[in-house]
Amino acid sequence: MIRFDAVARRYGPVAAVDGVSLDIREQELCVLVGPSGSGKSTLLRMANRLVEPTSGAISVRGRDVRDLRPEDLRRGIGYVIQSVGLFPHLDVAANVATVPRLLGWDRARIEQRTDGMLALVGLDPGRYRRRFPHELSGGEAQRVGVARALASDPPIVLMDEPFSAVDPLNRLRLQDEFLQIQRELRKTVLFVTHDVDEAIRLADRIAILRAGRLVQYDAPERILEAPADPFVAAFVGADRALKRLSRFAVRGHARAVEAFRVDDEASIREAARQRRFLWIVDERGVLLGSLDTELANRCGEIRSCVSTENIRDMAVTPEASLKEALSRMLGASARTIPVVDSEFHLLGELSLRDVESVSEKPVSAGSSAGSSAEGGAGGGP
Amino acid sequence: MTGQREGRAAAIDVPTLVFAAAGIAAAAVLPFVRARPNRIAEGTAQLLLGISPAAAACLLVLWGAAGVAALLARAGQARARVVMALSIAAPVAAVVAAGLVTTAAAGASTIARASLAAGFWTTTVLGYASFLSSSTRAGLGRDLLRRVLGFSVPVVIGALLFSGFLDAVSVVREWAVQKTVFLAETVNHLVLSGMAVLAGGVVGLLVGIVSRRRAGFRQASFFVLNIVQTIPSLALFGLLILPLAALSRRFPILHEWGISGIGRAPAVIALSFYAMLPIARNTLTALAGIPPAARDAGRGMGMTRGQLLGRVEIPLALPVILAGVRTATVQSIGNVVVTALIGAGGLGVFIFQGLGQFAADLILLGTLPVIAMAVAADQLLGGLVRLVTPKPLRGVEA
Numbered sequence A: 001m002i003r004f005d006a007v008a009r010r011y012g013p014v015a016a017v018d019g020v021s022l023d024i025r026e027q028e029l030c031v032l033v034g035p036s037g038s039g040k041s042t043l044l045r046m047a048n049r050l051v052e053p054t055s056g057a058i059s060v061r062g063r064d065v066r067d068l069r070p071e072d073l074r075r076g077i078g079y080v081i082q083s084v085g086l087f088p089h090l091d092v093a094a095n096v097a098t099v100p101r102l103l104g105w106d107r108a109r110i111e112q113r114t115d116g117m118l119a120l121v122g123l124d125p126g127r128y129r130r131r132f133p134h135e136l137s138g139g140e141a142q143r144v145g146v147a148r149a150l151a152s153d154p155p156i157v158l159m160d161e162p163f164s165a166v167d168p169l170n171r172l173r174l175q176d177e178f179l180q181i182q183r184e185l186r187k188t189v190l191f192v193t194h195d196v197d198e199a200i201r202l203a204d205r206i207a208i209l210r211a212g213r214l215v216q217y218d219a220p221e222r223i224l225e226a227p228a229d230p231f232v233a234a235f236v237g238a239d240r241a242l243k244r245l246s247r248f249a250v251r252g253h254a255r256a257v258e259a260f261r262v263d264d265e266a267s268i269r270e271a272a273r274q275r276r277f278l279w280i281v282d283e284r285g286v287l288l289g290s291l292d293t294e295l296a297n298r299c300g301e302i303r304s305c306v307s308t309e310n311i312r313d314m315a316v317t318p319e320a321s322l323k324e325a326l327s328r329m330l331g332a333s334a335r336t337i338p339v340v341d342s343e344f345h346l347l348g349e350l351s352l353r354d355v356e357s358v359s360e361k362p363v364s365a366g367s368s369a370g371s372s373a374e375g376g377a378g379g380g381p
Numbered sequence B: 001m002t003g004q005r006e007g008r009a010a011a012i013d014v015p016t017l018v019f020a021a022a023g024i025a026a027a028a029v030l031p032f033v034r035a036r037p038n039r040i041a042e043g044t045a046q047l048l049l050g051i052s053p054a055a056a057a058c059l060l061v062l063w064g065a066a067g068v069a070a071l072l073a074r075a076g077q078a079r080a081r082v083v084m085a086l087s088i089a090a091p092v093a094a095v096v097a098a099g100l101v102t103t104a105a106a107g108a109s110t111i112a113r114a115s116l117a118a119g120f121w122t123t124t125v126l127g128y129a130s131f132l133s134s135s136t137r138a139g140l141g142r143d144l145l146r147r148v149l150g151f152s153v154p155v156v157i158g159a160l161l162f163s164g165f166l167d168a169v170s171v172v173r174e175w176a177v178q179k180t181v182f183l184a185e186t187v188n189h190l191v192l193s194g195m196a197v198l199a200g201g202v203v204g205l206l207v208g209i210v211s212r213r214r215a216g217f218r219q220a221s222f223f224v225l226n227i228v229q230t231i232p233s234l235a236l237f238g239l240l241i242l243p244l245a246a247l248s249r250r251f252p253i254l255h256e257w258g259i260s261g262i263g264r265a266p267a268v269i270a271l272s273f274y275a276m277l278p279i280a281r282n283t284l285t286a287l288a289g290i291p292p293a294a295r296d297a298g299r300g301m302g303m304t305r306g307q308l309l310g311r312v313e314i315p316l317a318l319p320v321i322l323a324g325v326r327t328a329t330v331q332s333i334g335n336v337v338v339t340a341l342i343g344a345g346g347l348g349v350f351i352f353q354g355l356g357q358f359a360a361d362l363i364l365l366g367t368l369p370v371i372a373m374a375v376a377a378d379q380l381l382g383g384l385v386r387l388v389t390p391k392p393l394r395g396v397e398a
Helices: A040-047 A070-075 A092-096 A098-102 A107-120 A138-150 A168-185 A196-202 A220-225 A230-236 A240-245 A265-271 A322-332 A352-360 A365-374 B002-011 B014-029 B053-072 B077-106 B118-137 B144-163 B170-213 B215-230 B233-250 B252-256 B264-288 B292-300 B305-342 B348-357 B360-388
Strands: A002-011 A014-024 A029-033 A055-060 A077-081 A156-160 A188-193 A205-210 A213-218 A259-261 A277-281 A287-292 A336-340 A346-351 B031-036 B044-047 B113-116
Touching (some): A014 A040, A014 A205, A014 A213, A029 A040, A040 A188, A077 A138, A077 B292, A092 A098, A092 A138, A098 A107, A138 A156, A138 A168, A168 A196, A196 A230, A196 A240, A205 A220, A205 A230, A213 A220, A213 A230, A220 A230, A220 A240, A240 A322, A259 A265, A265 A277, A322 A352, B014 B077, B014 B118, B031 B077, B077 B113, B170 B215, B170 B305, B170 B360, B215 B264, B233 B252, B233 B264, B264 B305, B305 B348, B305 B360
Parallel strands (some): A077 A156
Antiparallel strands (some): A002 A014, A002 A055, A336 A346, B031 B044, B031 B113
């Protein structure tokens, strides 16, 4: 979809980008990551000809970018930047409508599209349409920036550190929301960040740049599992095994387990002969806690022996990451934790062994895209 | 207890007290009118108290009331409104008094003159100063009352002039004599300043736009414009005489167009140079102040250079550019006065005639309309600046 072929950009004797070849597949979210000065922004800005390469070729959707007028090329590519760059004299609706207006859409279509885009990024059109940029918070402004980039429904979106200027909590929310939008719209996204965690959270594939050169280009799981060199290893951090776990969801690694109703004493006594611990649910199937069957034998009423103490801190949802699951295990000093749905019905259980098996099992390049689609935290309705 | 006393002390409106005291002093001791047997004679100065005790009393009561309000009334917008009305009433009363006493002083004689003296002018200036001061301090800068009252003095003067009530005032007599020439020179004055601002504005705008992109050009052009600004206008006219005269001799077509060493051509050329600096500087400042992110986003979304300029840069820069035009216009209206010396005409004609003949009335006849034009242009362009400022960018205005 976007193809860089031996692309270089020199400023005098300095090469900002030095012979990078990179192929971004259709509908993939590719994150360019690297320390400052690694040339990631320059590379991104060459995709829509804001920067012209000194040598090499770039093609977008199979066409050499030099064959298109820069303006026409750019109108077909969404563009989001760190400082948002909303036009201060125009209201939110007019800002979002920028590219549709350049493309000469009719008024009714623009209006409908603008409202649709605002709703998509979680801003109520009725409340936000007529606001001006200075009346927005940083997070709201960046949402408008994303809406503006997507307004003409371009197949490709370039995002240059879009969430870096937002506070950490809002950044996480924006990342989650953006992942949801991306799951729905499946754009081809080239995303620049200096934040490795952000790259791991969002990327289908990560391209690591250093001093203008591409060091490694692979699925996040693969990069975390097998860094190409000491630089990449240091860059992704010593906790890369943990970070890798954040790419896997509990769903797919949890195992089914039988739930025992607290009033079904016969079944519990029966099961107690085979298993030390049982998950106990109430009459409506809501998880109450765990039962140590050795204690249960000396117990009068089962209900009074169920350990309910930190069950809320232990339980994970199927959408949660294995990293979160591991953290909950450590927090509760439990080797096995329950998996529940949003109503706290028991769905299964996850053991430390299950988590370990993921760390041991190498991920093949082919399967990484699939696992990344279900990976990451959040998950939408 | 102390706090309460401090509260009351702070509530006294000191500036208004000062204006009121000065107003009372001006009405009581400064001569209001000067009766002269003819237009160049020295004449005798007369106090308002001496010729029209009623009018004098009226002024004293107005200022006294403003002083009392400043001293005793509760602080707030209500008091400010009262002070504003009393302050502006003083110039209005002075104008009416001027009509009354000059008619009496000049009598039926056609060569005798009654000109307004320090008392009248001081009262007018103090009245406006007090009015603006109290309205601004009370946060009534955009208040309807301020607009209505602010225009009341020119409206009263216009109405009285039209009715003939002020015919005996020496400046008006001078005007009656020079009526045709006055009208022609007023139009001439407006045309000259208009042409200067137009030419200087177009060039200044281009200089500003190009300067933002090219540092070398910026250095050079602003160096020249700053130097030009320091050359006295008369000297600049003089410097233009020789080259223009030579050009006009060399190319007869220029001569046919009316371009020569003296007259309108050097006047407009010199004045447009003066107008260029504020407009070029404001254009540069305005364009440099546009958020770089907005420009980058616009370009990245596929705006052409022209679309970026037309949809983003100019709308954001226009208020500041127009503020430069405002400065240049007011400055040009004043500068055109000097062009009378090189035969370009304008209201300066009366001023220099007056200087030559030692006729103060003639000087006033040239000066008062220049002031009126400058103030009107300032107000008009100020309104225009507000009009073109995008709503979210409106802040404090001068």
